[in-house]
Amino acid sequence: MPGRRRVRPPRDYAQLVTRPTLTGTPDAVPTVELDELLDGGDLELIDRWLAQADVVQIADELSRLPRDRRAVPFRLLGKDRALETFELLDPSLQQELLEGLREANVGQLFEGLDPDDRARLTEEMPAKVARRLLAGLPPNERRLTSTLLGYAEDSAGRLMSPEVASLRAGMTVAQALDRLRTVGRRAETIYALPVTDDRRRLVGALGLRDLVLADPATLVGDLMDTEVYSARVDTDQEEVSRLIREADLLALPIVDTEDRLVGIVTVDDAMEVLEEEETEDVARAGGAEPLRRPYLATSILQLARSRVIWLLVFIGAGAVTVNVLAAFESTLQAVVTLTFFVPLVIGTAGNTGAQTATTVTRAVALGEVRLDDLLPVVMREAATGFLLGAVLAALTFGPIAFLVDAPIATVVSLTLLIACTFSALMGSALPLLAKRIGLDPAVMSVPLITAIIDASGLVTYFLIAIAVLSP
Amino acid sequence: MPGRRRVRPPRDYAQLVTRPTLTGTPDAVPTVELDELLDGGDLELIDRWLAQADVVQIADELSRLPRDRRAVPFRLLGKDRALETFELLDPSLQQELLEGLREANVGQLFEGLDPDDRARLTEEMPAKVARRLLAGLPPNERRLTSTLLGYAEDSAGRLMSPEVASLRAGMTVAQALDRLRTVGRRAETIYALPVTDDRRRLVGALGLRDLVLADPATLVGDLMDTEVYSARVDTDQEEVSRLIREADLLALPIVDTEDRLVGIVTVDDAMEVLEEEETEDVARAGGAEPLRRPYLATSILQLARSRVIWLLVFIGAGAVTVNVLAAFESTLQAVVTLTFFVPLVIGTAGNTGAQTATTVTRAVALGEVRLDDLLPVVMREAATGFLLGAVLAALTFGPIAFLVDAPIATVVSLTLLIACTFSALMGSALPLLAKRIGLDPAVMSVPLITAIIDASGLVTYFLIAIAVLSP
Structure with a gap:
């Protein structure tokens, strides 16, 4: 197979991606979907659909089908396209698909995967199944995959491909090209070429471009960059992926503790890691756990499970607000009008906190803000919160004074000013503090911060009310 | 320059990325930052810091400095490293930096950029400055940049590099490699090689790997894939970038309306587009407008401006809840206890809606859910909401019945059940409907949906209260 490029006719695709809609994924046959064809049950029609679709589309459609309907169309694919799809x-879908296939096909698919993809799939499988499948591999493939499985989850070791094409500094360009002709087909990439010394230690790197454009008699050692990025096998996958994105790399050599080259991480795998990470951050920011599988392939029970924990946290926070309100029952009974502004006050405090936490969490994720920036960040955010609180206080005072009365307007405006400042302060400090004690900043994020701020906004409101309204 | 790879010593870097912290960006000298050196004002120390840092670090540190402090360290960089940095x-920082430099340096930097980066920077500049700079370019460079600027903003045309190395089907592999030796240095990439006919129409593509591994006498036409992905110049950048990620491409050929090759989009530019898009989605989900510049390079006024509009929306929604509460004033006066559960009810409804909206918006962004999935998605989510509502209702009934009384517990439980179902329904339907009428689903998202749901949860609560509590 020619590397990892997928193919389909340019003409169709050009029409396709210029559709006026903004759908992220190209769907070539929006009128007839695989789903409907399966309802019809006409195998020949399904076969024809599969023949004119490309593998990205087929994978897309399979991800939209319920679990028990994926096996039939998949089995209709030819061997090569089945593997590409x-x-x-x-990985969660790969694992489910394998369960529906005969042993022989399973072994074939498993063997056809790249070692790094195989390691990721193995994580999803019951240990017994994984062991049996691994035992069925040719010795060399088994060794490669076992090596990867030896590294910690989420480490660069699990992400890298051990099939790395490397050069020696003493080779000439002509010798290097000869070497690539022998090892190049199997290697994960030959576009970024690490250069090692005779003890396999990384001493430089070279792009295939430089090799192709150079005089054949030049030494690789004279041509290579001696200063190259690399990462250790035990580095976090996300960190490796961000470096690849930030420094615009095609691939990053991975070394062991003694600087020996052991693998390479390519940009496509880095993009997948970042996409998964983003999905996780976004889910947590919205108060849900990430699904870890395509949306339509997720059952209602799985959806509910991903959300119920956070809802219980919110209910717990809600219990606190109930107690705050109960504590101020006499004040509420005396001035029922105060009740009207409870949602407004809580909402504004919560929203300011959410805005701040979102901005700061994102800046941390992008590496724009670091841990030792705590003080300047919190000060900036408190100032921003004060500014916004002042604007909101000024805007709300008039209408409330006119429609209710001036004392209530004073209470609401003062509360908005203080609550906005405090919420912005908490919203920026909590994610940074969470990170300092080693938590994912997205966990201590929007929903939890909102819950924490709700009650404090309410207490502020009543304390100000008692101070202003009591004679 | 050897393409877009950046360099630094492997030893240092290996130490660096294995630090136990999870900071996204590697900082080589965490003890001394550029900021502190600038406070000291010792130019020689700054110079030494710059000499041992790599360009990614330098760009990082510059992004953390206030606007007026960036020019000095930048001017201390040598010409080549200055351009790489x-x-x-x-682009927003590039533009500000140019303002602080002398005309001659500005011209040099501007000319040194790739045409696609130059087009992006030009968008940020006052039109007069941009025109003058463009006029100072050599004719060929000016033509390339002007071509890009002729395409619509956010189109693939703006993103692509017009400097594409392409082959002809009739060439032998040896001829193709010769051609690359002449045009290869200037081209954006030579790893993905589009193949055209004699009218520059795209007819296939080839990886440099295939070329290097093939017999020199083979014809390119026999070696190439005839089915390749491509996109039209007027395609949305985000769509192009998602395709590159989804299909694991290194580059995507861009064609005009007549299928003629006009440029190429590389994976590094695609990653940048996706990162910006994610930042936008995350910001909107948290109720803020995206900053469009690094966090620490953003002033407090800019931060406040990015949030004030959404806060006003929330205040508007808050005014609705005030009116709802005022409408039920007599009910509240009769049973003050009802007030205690107002934040709980609103909060749960809002949170369920936020969870749903987040999940659905993300699934749409990843292309897992399409517009015509409206009905199945809404039904799934309503079912999930009902399930979650039932769990919460069952959990809260006991404590409230014990601490307050059974009728109030009935009201709260029933409200939770209905509000959760309704919120999940709205939270899934609104982003999809927004998209159908052409709005970015992230705009009609978490904050706005929460605001819409708040009031409806409250109305439900009081209607149920009146029904249950009135004799």
Whole structure:
């Protein structure tokens, strides 16, 4: 197979991606979907659909089908296209698909995967199944995958491909090209070429471009960059991926503790890690756990499970607000009008906190803000919160004074000013503090911060009310 | 320059990325930052710091400095490293930096950029400055940049590099490699090689890997894939970038309306587009407008401006809840206890809506859910909401019945059940409907949906209260 490029006719695709809609994924046959064809049950029609679709589309459609309907169309694919499609599926779906196939096909698909993809799929499988499948591999493939499985989850070691094409500094360009002709087909990439010394220690790197454009008699050692990025096998996958994005790399050599080259991480795998990470951050920011599988392939029970924990946290926070309100029952009974502004006050405090936490969490994720920036960040945010609180206080005072009365307007305006400042302060400090004690900043994020701020906004409101309204 | 790879010593870096912290960006000298050196004002120390840092670090540090402090360290960089650093900066910072430099340096930097980066920077500049700079370019460079500027903003045309190395089907592999030796240095990439006919129409593509591994006498036409992905110049940048990620491409050929090759989009530019898009989605989900510049390079006024509009929306929604509460004033006066559960009810409804909206918006962004999935998605979410509502109702009934009384517990439980179902329904339907009428689903998202749901949860609560509590 020619590397990891997928193919389909340019003409169709050009029409396709210029559709006026903004759908992220190209769907070539929006009128007839695989789903409907399966309802019809006409195998020949399904076969024809599969023949004119490309593997990205097929993988896409399979991800939209319920679990028990994926096996039939998949089995209709030819061997090569089946493998190409399989490679594009989410590991959770790969695992479910394998359960529906005969042993021989399973072994074939498993063997056809790249070692790094195989390691990721193995994580999803019951240990017994994984062991049996690994035992069925040719010795060399088994060794490669076992090596990867030896590294910690989420480490660069699990993400890298051990099939790395490397050069020696003493080779000439002509010798290097000869070497690539022998090892190049199997290697994950030959576009970024690490250069090692005779003890396999990384001493430089070279792009295939430089090799192709150079005089054949030049030494690789004279041509290579001696200063290259690399990462250790035990580095976090996300960190490696961000470096690849930030420094615009095609691939990053991975070394062991003694600087020996052991693998390479390519940009496509880095993009997948970042996409998964983003999905996780976004889910947590919205108060849900990430699904870890395509949306339509997720059952209602799985959806509910991903949300119930956070809802219980919110209910717990809600219990606190109930107690705050109960504590101020006499004040509420005396001035029922105060009740009207409870949602407004809580909402504004919560929203300011959410805005701040979102901005700061994102800046941390992008590496724009670091841990030792706590003080300047919190000060900036408190100032921003004060500014926004002042604007809101000024805007709300008039209408409330006119419609209710001036004392209530004073209470609401003062509360908005203080609550906005405090919420912005908490919204920026909490994610940074969470990170300092080693938590994912997205966990201590929008929903939890909102819950924490709700009650404090309410207490502020009543304290100010008592101070202003009591004679 | 050897393409877009950046360099630094492997040893240092290996130490660096294995630090136990999870900071996204590697900082080589965490003890001394550029900021502190600038406070000291010792130019020689600054110079030494710059000499041992790599360009990614320097760009990072510059992004953290206030606007008026960036020019000095930048001017201390040598010409080549200055350009490499400049290329890594956000366009908003590039533009501000240029204002602080002398005309001659500005021209040099501007000319040194790739045409696509130059087009992006030009968008940030006052039209007069941009025109003058463009006029100072050599004719060929000016033509390339002007071509890009002729395409619509956010189109693939603006993103692509017009400097594409392409082959002809009739060439032998040896001829193709010769051609690359002449045009290869200037081209954006030579790893993905589009193949055209004699009218420059795209007819296939080839990886440099295939070319290097093939027999020199083979014809390119026999070696190439005839089915390749491509996109039209007027395609949305985000769509192009998602395709590159989904299909694991290194580059995507861009064609005009007549299928003629006009440029190429590389994976590094695609990653930048996706990062910006994610930042936008995350910001909107948290109720803020995206900053469009690094966090620490953003002033407090700019921060406040990015949030004030959404806060006003929330205040508007808050005014609705005030009116709802005022409408039920007599009910509240009769049973003050009802007030206690107002934040709980609103909060749960809002949170369920936020969870749903977040999940659905993300699934749409990833292309897992399409517009015509409205009905199945809404039904799934309503079912999930009902399930969650039932769990919460069952959990809260006991404590409230014990601490307050059974009728109030009935009211709260029933409200939770109905509000959760309704919120999940709205939270899934609104983003999809927004998209159908052409709005970015992230705009009609978490904050706005929460605001809409708040009032409806409250109305439900009081209607149920009146029904249950009135004799």
